[in-house]
Amino acid sequence: xxxxxxxxxxxxxxxxxxxxxxxxxxxxxxxxxxxxxxxxxxxxxxxxxxxxxxxxxxxxxxxxxxxxxxxxxxxxxxxxxxxxxxxxxxxxxxxxxxxxxxxxxxxxxxxxxxxxxxxxxxxxxxxxxxxxxxxxxxxxxxxxxxxxxxxxxxxxxxxxxxxxxxxxxxxxxxxxxxxxxxxxxxxxxxxxxxxxxxxxxxxxxxxxxxxxxxxxxxxxxxxxxxxxxxxxxxxxxxxxxxxxxxxxxxxxxxxxxxxxxxxxxxxxxxxxxxxxxxxxxxxxxxxxxxxxxxxxxxxxxxxxxx
Ligand SMILES: CC(C)(COP(=O)([O-])OP(=O)([O-])OC[C@H]1O[C@@H](n2cnc3c(N)ncnc32)[C@H](O)[C@@H]1OP(=O)([O-])[O-])[C@@H](O)C(=O)NCCC(=O)NCCSC(=O)C[C@@](C)(O)CC(=O)[O-]
Numbered sequence: 001x002x003x004x005x006x007x008x009x010x011x012x013x014x015x016x017x018x019x020x021x022x023x024x025x026x027x028x029x030x031x032x033x034x035x036x037x038x039x040x041x042x043x044x045x046x047x048x049x050x051x052x053x054x055x056x057x058x059x060x061x062x063x064x065x066x067x068x069x070x071x072x073x074x075x076x077x078x079x080x081x082x083x084x085x086x087x088x089x090x091x092x093x094x095x096x097x098x099x100x101x102x103x104x105x106x107x108x109x110x111x112x113x114x115x116x117x118x119x120x121x122x123x124x125x126x127x128x129x130x131x132x133x134x135x136x137x138x139x140x141x142x143x144x145x146x147x148x149x150x151x152x153x154x155x156x157x158x159x160x161x162x163x164x165x166x167x168x169x170x171x172x173x174x175x176x177x178x179x180x181x182x183x184x185x186x187x188x189x190x191x192x193x194x195x196x197x198x199x200x201x202x203x204x205x206x207x208x209x210x211x212x213x214x215x216x217x218x219x220x221x222x223x224x225x226x227x228x229x230x231x232x233x234x235x236x237x238x239x240x241x242x243x244x245x246x247x248x249x250x251x252x253x254x255x256x257x258x259x260x261x262x263x264x265x266x267x268x269x270x271x272x273x274x275x276x277x278x279x280x281x282x283x284x285x286x287x288x289x290x291x292x293x294x295x296x297x298x299x300x301x302x303x304x305x306x
Pocket of ligand 1: 017053056084087092102142179180181243
């Protein structure tokens with residue numbers, strides 16, 4: 001195989017992207033238990049919560065309580081998602097130092113997700129970015145619907161490349177290309193990430209892939225081949241944006257870590273401890289999860305070579 005990195009960075013987005021889509025409210029204490037357990041697995045990046053409207057996403061109504069009471073290890077980046085200026089104010093008040101901004105590449109998705117045009121999102125979030133940078137915060141920016149929009153269909157590569165250019169001009173620290181509805185195929189993923197990386201971006205480039213059509217692992221391999229070494233995943237394969245109809249969960253962290261370790265690619269993650277987190281997620285959500293490995297552990301032991 002060509003172009004494979006020796007190690008990969010994983011951002012665990014289960015506590016945010018994963019839990020936001022759960023219909024039954026998960027008690028704050030359970031969210032804290034999960035974040036604390038994930039903090040012991042060797043993962044170095046955790047998206048802990050989001051400062052969004054509790055009317056629109058009731059599951060994240062306890063963002064401040066979660067952020068202020070969770071374990072915070074010095075060597076772990078704990079991010080919070082922010083959609084607008086108000087979210088930034090609330091996050092700052094809670095003590096957040098690492099922020100994850102989001103806007104869609106597609107107009108209809110963005111209006112449904114954050115009730116703003118893409119232009120208005122970029123206007124508000126560039127103010128957030130400037131203030132955050134002055135205050136020494138880490139800023140990542142997710143481009144939702146980088147491949148397909150649930151309302152408009154295929155999103156053109158040119159639209160996404162123009163947005164990447166704008167984010168590079170804003171000097172955000174990280175740009176995340178998201179397959180929000182898990183509809184992209186490996187060829188599209190390879191091409192778009194290759195085109196972005198060919199421009200020599202200064203921002204870290206990350207892939208955020210959902211598994212709706214069962215292609216998230218093939219898509220992550222395509223992104224690896226394109227030169228991406230930073231990925232978002234969610235424990236148990238939880239997740240999906242409540243404003244992207246039909247979106248299934250994220251690529252599952254344990255399956256992705258398993259694949260990477262089997263390929264000799266390091267993640268720094270302790271596999272058994274990660275599987276303990278899957279058990280925790282199962283007990284929290286009380287429903288069947290979509291990750292593959294947890295289905296094997298139901299029947300026996302996962303065979304690993306690493
Ligand atoms: C953006 C808004 C808030 C606009 O919602 P809105 O109703 O248009 O907000 P508004 O500005 O009209 O304000 C209405 C009320 O909400 C309050 N408000 C205003 N902003 C906030 C805030 N940030 N946090 C808490 N409260 C807020 C504001 O203070 C006001 O309170 P009131 O005066 O009525 O008491 C809403 O549409 C929203 O919360 N959207 C977020 C939706 C969301 O969380 N989506 C999922 C995350 S994105 C995602 O999952 C995709 C991603 C990142 O994973 C990548 C991928 O897969 O593509």
